[in-house]
Each structure stands twice: as structure tokens, then as C-alpha cells.
Amino acid sequence: MFGQQVPVSLYGLELQAHIYFSPTRRAYEISEITNRIERLKKELDLINKPKHVSKRYRDYFSIDEISKNSFTYTLNETKINEMISRAGYFILLSYTKDLNSKETLELYRNKDIIEKNFCQFKNDLDFSRLKTHLNETSNGKLFVGFIALIMRSYMSRLIRNNSELKKYTFEKVMRELKKIKKVTMSDGQELLLPLTKTQKEILINLKVDEYKL
Numbered sequence: 001m002f003g004q005q006v007p008v009s010l011y012g013l014e015l016q017a018h019i020y021f022s023p024t025r026r027a028y029e030i031s032e033i034t035n036r037i038e039r040l041k042k043e044l045d046l047i048n049k050p051k052h053v054s055k056r057y058r059d060y061f062s063i064d065e066i067s068k069n070s071f072t073y074t075l076n077e078t079k080i081n082e083m084i085s086r087a088g089y090f091i092l093l094s095y096t097k098d099l100n101s102k103e104t105l106e107l108y109r110n111k112d113i114i115e116k117n118f119c120q121f122k123n124d125l126d127f128s129r130l131k132t133h134l135n136e137t138s139n140g141k142l143f144v145g146f147i148a149l150i151m152r153s154y155m156s157r158l159i160r161n162n163s164e165l166k167k168y169t170f171e172k173v174m175r176e177l178k179k180i181k182k183v184t185m186s187d188g189q190e191l192l193l194p195l196t197k198t199q200k201e202i203l204i205n206l207k208v209d210e211y212k213l
Contacts, residue, residue: 003101008093016094018101026088033083036060037075044073121149164205173202180213 001022008017037060044057050065053073057063060080061073092104099107122128127145132138152170159165159173168176181193192213195203203210 005101018092018104022088029087162205
């Protein structure tokens with residue numbers, strides 16, 4: 001990854017433009033453009049009428065209408081070359097001069113992690129609506145949700161970093177663990193129902209002793 005910082009004026013604001021170039025990203029994007037062109041070519045060969053040729057085809061091809069029921073197409077090399085020339089580049093804008101391009105990129109990537117955690121908080125933990133009426137209740141519920149998010153993130157990291165558990169998604173692991181049942185007998189004795197092979201594998205790799213459940 002290469003980066004360069006350039007001062008710019010935009011809409012009356014004095015900003016810092018951090019221009020980045022990634023050779024890996026460029027190769028990937030050019031491959032995507034090439035594959036998309038090939039796919040659109042095959043689709044165009046199956047289209048009979050010019051009116052069915054939508055904008056997504058015209059972004060890559062010049063369409064010449066012969067009649068209502070026929071047309072020809074050629075690659076729009078000018079537009080395609082423009083796309084290729086931009087492949088691998090992206091720009092981040094900043095108000096501050098105190099951060100260099102490396103620090104700005106790291107900050108941006110950390111922002112993405114925070115946004116994903118907020119998404120998990122709202123959707124996976126079902127905190128999109130608090131459904132409370134008092135500030136104290138709302139604060140308490142948010143605190144519990146924050147602790148749950150920490151535990152979920154920690155659990156997710158354990159699964160992601162474990163070579164034996166990588167084959168499972170976080171949701172799959174949680175579904176299996178939720179199936180674990182313990183029965184309390186009339187004399188107060190607790191009995192753990194037999195674990196499945198998958199449950200045992202998960203517990204072993206998470207370093208959880210099944211006899212202490």
C-alpha cells in the first residue's frame with residue numbers, strides 16, 4: 001500500500017487528501033472489470049431488442065441500433081480505460097493536518113471495526129430498540145448490552161483464531177451451545193444431559209471443562 005498526503009480545497013473547506021494505491025487491489029479490480037465485461041457480452045448476445053439494453057451495458061459498450069429488433073455493440077474503450085486507470089486507487093479526506101497517511105488509514109480501518117460492532121449490537125444482540133421509559137432503565141440496559149457485546153466479540157475472536165473451530169460460524173457455535181441442557185433432580189442433584197460430538201469438540205477447543213458446566 002502506497003500513500004501520499006496532498007492539501008486540497010473543496011466546497012470552501014481546507015482539507016487533507018490522502019491518496020492511496022494498492023497493487024493487490026488494482027489487480028483484483030481489473031480482474032473484476034474483465035470478468036464483468038465477459039459476462040455482459042454473453043448477456044448481450046441473448047438480447048434481441050435495443051430497448052432491452054439497460055445502462056449497465058452502456059457503461060461498457062457502445063450500442064448501435066440498426067432497427068427496433070436488432071443492434072450491434074462494440075467495447076467502449078474510452079470508459080473502460082478510465083475505469084482501469086482508477087483501479088487500485090482510493091482517497092480519504094481529513095480535516096486535520098496532524099495525521100499522516102498511514103495514521104489516517106489505520107484510523108479509518110478502526111472505524112470500520114467500530115461500525116461492525118454497533119451493527120452486531122443493534123442486530124445480533126437485538127438492541128435496535130431499547131423499549132424503556134426511564135433513563136436509569138435505559139442506562140442499565142445499555143450497560144448489560146455493552147457487556148454482552150464484549151463477550152460476543154471475545155467469543156468470536158476465540159472461534160476465528162482456533163484452527164479447529166474455523167469451520168463453524170459464530171451462529172453455529174452458539175446454536176450448539178444453547179442445546180446443552182442440565183436437569184435438576186428432586187433431591188437437588190444436577191444432571192448434565194449427554195453432549196453431542198460437535199458440542200464436545202467446541203467445548204474442548206474453547207477450553208471449557210464439561211464437568212464444570
